[in-house]
Amino acid sequence: MNIGQLTTPALVVQHALLEANLTTMAAALPGTRMRPHVKAHKCSALAARQAQLGHTGFTCATIAEMEGLSRSGLGDDLLLANEVVDAHRLGALVRDGARVTMAVDSEQIIEAAVAAHVPEVLIDVNVGLPRCGCRPEDAGRLADRARRQGLTVRGVMGYEGHIVGLEDRSRRMELLEVSMGLLQKAHEDVGGDIMSAGSTGTYDINRWATEIQAGSYALMDTAYGKLGLPFAQALTVLATVISVSSEWAVADCGLKSLGMDHGNPTVAEATVLFCSDEHLIFSPQRPVQVGDRISVIPAHVDPTVAYHEFLHVTDGEEVLDHWAVDMRGW
Numbered sequence: 020m021n022i023g024q025l026t027t028p029a030l031v032v033q034h035a036l037l038e039a040n041l042t043t044m045a046a047a048l049p050g051t052r053m054r055p056h057v058k059a060h061k062c063s064a065l066a067a068r069q070a071q072l073g074h075t076g077f078t079c080a081t082i083a084e085m086e087g088l089s090r091s092g093l094g095d096d097l098l099l100a101n102e103v104v105d106a107h108r109l110g111a112l113v114r115d116g117a118r119v120t121m122a123v124d125s126e127q128i129i130e131a132a133v134a135a136h137v138p139e140v141l142i143d144v145n146v147g148l149p150r151c152g153c154r155p156e157d158a159g160r161l162a163d164r165a166r167r168q169g170l171t172v173r174g175v176m177g178y179e180g181h182i183v184g185l186e187d188r189s190r191r192m193e194l195l196e197v198s199m200g201l202l203q204k205a206h207e208d209v210g211g212d213i214m215s216a217g218s219t220g221t222y223d224i225n226r227w228a229t230e231i232q233a234g235s236y237a238l239m240d241t242a243y244g245k246l247g248l249p250f251a252q253a254l255t256v257l258a259t260v261i262s263v264s265s266e267w268a269v270a271d272c273g274l275k276s277l278g279m280d281h282g283n284p285t286v287a288e289a290t291v292l293f294c295s296d297e298h299l300i301f302s303p304q305r306p307v308q309v310g311d312r313i314s315v316i317p318a319h320v321d322p323t324v325a326y327h328e329f330l331h332v333t334d335g336e337e338v339l340d341h342w343a344v345d346m347r348g349w
């Protein structure tokens with residue numbers, strides 16, 4: 020199949036760039052030093068390639084991602100790095116033979132793990148991102164509580180999401196040290212082997228974590244593109260020009276096919292004016308015609324992928340494969 024035959028909007032992944040990203044990361048953080056986060060790609064075929072390269076443990080944000088990996092035979096060591104109040108579907112994965120670890124940051128979530136017979140947990144610690152995670156000083160108490168309830172506490176996790184996108188590397192390093200200081204202190208109180216943290220933006224500077232949870236590096240986006248990381252933009256959204264006026268042009272790729280929380284997408288040789296539900300309005304620097312195809316680079320990869328059913332894997336104009344984005348949903 021040729022790329023021109025794809026129905027747009029379509030996610031296109033350049034195979035050579037994806038491979039380069041995956042092998043660069045596998046060389047930097049070999050084996051289980053890297054626990055890829057699948058939330059950015061939600062694709063079991065891509066996860067299988069990460070496992071082939073040595074990363075046999077995975078990080079997930081949703082139960083659907085945990086189920087997708089387990090179903091694909093990738094359930095050696097799955098971490099749900101997120102809180103869930105009803106964990107019974109995770110209990111079912113344990114019974115099916117998957118190794119499941121849950122993040123817990125309160126007594127209620129510990130109860131959820133116990134009720135679902137999920138045997139292992141990490142204490143999720145807030146290291147500065149105003150999201151989930153207990154106060155560092157509460158981590159030891161929660162670990163004691165979990166152990167008294169019969170759970171195995173494997174250690175701590177703490178996602179430094181508030182700093183991962185900082186373009187100034189030295190500022191990123193400075194704030195990372197503060198965050199990891201908090202996590203380290205909590206780890207001393209909690210015990211266990213694991214200190215799980217990190218992201219694409221900190222994978223090479225987080226020297227405290229025992230494992231890194233990076234996800235976006237595989238496909239990349241323009242937000243991470245600003246950081247000067249050794250990862251290429253492997254994913255684009257292929258779109259078709261559907262209308263041209265004297266002042267602007269319109270492509271068929273709007274809010275329903277692009278994650279926009281990090282801002283407008285980018286189109287080469289054009290200025291993106293705005294996006295609406297099904298439309299991208301842009302001012303091209305060279306003439307375009309109805310029917311032309313354009314490549315749109317998303318500002319945020321995770322929510323973009325979640326809108327689509329397939330990653331179309333390409334080599335130049337040739338479509339090599341269609342990988343299902345099979346771990347969508349909840």
Ligand SMILES: Cc1ncc(COP(=O)(O)O)c(C=O)c1O
Binds near residue numbers: 183216232236
């Ligand atoms: C818990 C957790 N860990 C790690 C990451 C890092 O992912 P990325 O490398 O895509 O920034 C995220 C991203 O949101 C996350 O929520």
